[in-house]
Amino acid sequence: MEKDSGIAKNVDEFLQIFRKGEEFTKDLIKENERLRFRIAQLEETLDKSENEERVKLYEDRIRMLEEELNSLLEKYRKVEEENKDFASKYVEVETENNNLANLYVASYQLHSTLDFNEVLRIVLEIVINLIGAEKFAILLMDEKTNELVPVASEGLSLNDMPKVKTGEGTIGRVAREGESYFSENITHASMVDAISPSVCIPLKIKEHVIGVISIYSLFVQKTGFSNMDYELFNLLAGHAATAIFSSRLYSQSERKLTTIQSFLDLLKEKPRR
């Protein structure tokens, strides 16, 4: 009996211990579940905050890239503008270069000879080839009669050109005042009035007018005057005048020299008789 009651006591103890173990295990499982839930919660929170941070980071990066893009676009626009500016400057320089070449050629040719007729021919060439005049004439001042006498022409006969008194009509007025005349209408007409030119340029040495270039019509392809044409007119006004004047003086002095030389030769020959 005593043995049985001891066994029962042990069984009770064991059961108690077992129940305690069961409870403890249940508690552990509960705690485990709670902790796992907590971990899950924490992980979720962490993920959320990481995403937010990442989004923020990406947004910042996008903003930065957008700013960079805008600044690059702005730079590109500036470079494009500069490029356009350079291109237009290049064209300007090219045009200027060509104009200078034209002026150089004109000036070079005008002073390349002291032959009066050749100088006149060169003036004609310049007016034809560089200005594009079809019908025109060169009139020089006869200081004795105070008249402008036609000495060379293109597209019209010299016989059709009258002598013009200083102050008479457009040509005479240009010769008296020394100021160029430009008609508002450029003509391409086949018939021209010899005393009414479209353009009249005085040939001047300083303020002294020695003649005029009288232009009546231009080639059909020439529709107007450019800045270069006005530069050429200015050049002709001065350089053609000095070239014509000096070549005329040279021709006269050559003639005089020949005459004097002939006299001298004649005088030298006289004693032989």
Add this chain to the structure above:
Amino acid sequence: MPNILVVEDSPTMRQLIGFAIKRIPDSTLIEATDGVDALKKLSSEKVDIILADINMPVMDGIKLVSLVRGTPSYKNIPIIMITTQGAEEDKKRALSAGANAYLTKPVKTQELIRLVNSFIS
């Protein structure tokens, strides 16, 4: 290295065209004062392109073009006519004689360079 033959009786125009041609890299200018002179230059030198005036003494540009086109060894040389005559019939006359292109005076340098380059490049 293109050899460019300029046929022009006016020294002013020859000098002016010469200035323009100097700006074409490695180009060489050969000058002739009229059609006959041009034919002499063609027989003695290699020419890649001809720039010719129409109105010239001795032999005009149109006659020169006809002769060049009629000569087997020169017939493929490009010819650009440079002249004062801007009327349509003058252009037709030059082109039907065998010229490849036509420029009117006063010649614009850039236009001349562009045209020459289009034939030699």
